Amino acid sequence: MSRDILAEIVAKRKADIERLGICFGFERPKRTRPLHPFIAKPGTILEVKRSSPSKGNIAMGLDPVETARKYAEAGTSAISVLTEGNYFNGSLADILKVAAAAPNCAILRKDFLLSPEEIDVAYDFGADAVLLIARILDDSTLCAMANRARELGMTPFVEVRTEDDLRKLKLVQKDGECVAGVNARDLRNFHIDPLIPAAFRKELGPRAVFESGVKEPSDAAFARRLGFEGILIGEAAAKSPDSAKNLVSAFLGAEPNGYGKFWKAYAEKREEIRKNFPGKPLAKICGITNVEDALLAAELGANMLGFMFYSKSPRNTNEADTRKIVQSLKEKFKGQAPLCVGVVADHGTAEEKTAIALASEGVLDAVQFHGVAIPAEAESANIGYYSTVRLQSMSEVEALIAASKHSLPRTLIDAYVPDVVGGTGKRIDDALVDAVRAQEALWMAGGISPENIAEIVKRFEPELVDLSTSLEATHGKKDADKLRAFFKAIR
């Protein structure tokens, strides 16, 4: 379907160009506006967008002049103008209006551009940057368009989404500088996943833009924490230009940090699994207390390991053992070691403090807050974290979905058992799991075992499974045969 929608837009556009010419019937102006740098330092790109194939009407009555003025007042460094007419209701005339209304902002021409001649048109109408969608351009056309943009003093902005797009991006980068962008929206189903840009970030070079799905200030801050220099905001800005300043200041007020680092590392692992073992979930083995179990789990393919920092747990661990285990994992597996997570199940304890301190130091990659709220200390300690919700009824599912923002890209679900906070060995009710997975990527714990993992994968297609008690020989000690049986069954 992705190819279909793109192919449809491109086919109509080609027909329009044949019929109306490369300026779509508009008189070609002579550029008078000076060129502006595009995302030369961290900044936002707010979009003039009336409609889209995924959302239909967004802001049909939008006045480009008024919108551009509000965007400039909001402190954006760039404005994206959608000039595609059939699906986005934009036009080249919009660029002229925006250029006059926001003389100090860089202007991006966002369209499905197809030839170097279209770059000259974008220049003449006043654009400072041009979107080049790698997927719709062959290698030589893409490079020729990027080079033409540079010759004119403009910035090529290359959008990537696949491995092949990345290959094309490297070709463009060989010839000179560019800005790279990744769309968080999957054009096959219009689903937004902020972990797609997260997985790509390390491949993009120094000037990278997070595109799509930014709705709340927390989403904007998350993109910056992942290390993106820019965010492109369409719908949220166009629908409410007056609140765009909140998005701009959230982005500019954030910094790349430990939280973004954890989600990038997770997203990279997920992409690797998707590529090499489609349909296989990531596996987190929890309740690790000794080097032997940790090394075996990692060798068998564990992607994450959990360490209990909860004194009431029979698998509770401590700082010294955790340091020793993580050190052994790093020595043996180097950059390929599983992500190590401290599990906290109550607040204000010495164990919670230790887990946060170990994450802050980089010994642990993140902290899992199991059945308890995420404390303010986690935010200020600049660490990776996520929460676990113990599901009892549909109302918790609804609360979980409502709370699910891009700044919390994943939430683990576990079974609710009165008086046992975790490590219950009990399955979550199937209907509750179904309700969660209908809305978001599934991170699932609770009673998962070597015996039921195949059925769980088939039935629920989880992105991550998390298990502990079913693999134990005794409390805190894993059974090597059970570990082997689990990793054999998950394959």
Ligand SMILES: O=C(O)c1ccccc1N[C@@H]1O[C@H](COP(=O)(O)O)[C@@H](O)[C@H]1O
């Ligand atoms: O394992 C524990 O003792 C524990 C205690 C308090 C909070 C969480 C705990 N474990 C978590 O439970 C799941 C694994 O569940 P299961 O044993 O496979 O049913 C996992 O998220 C652990 O972190």
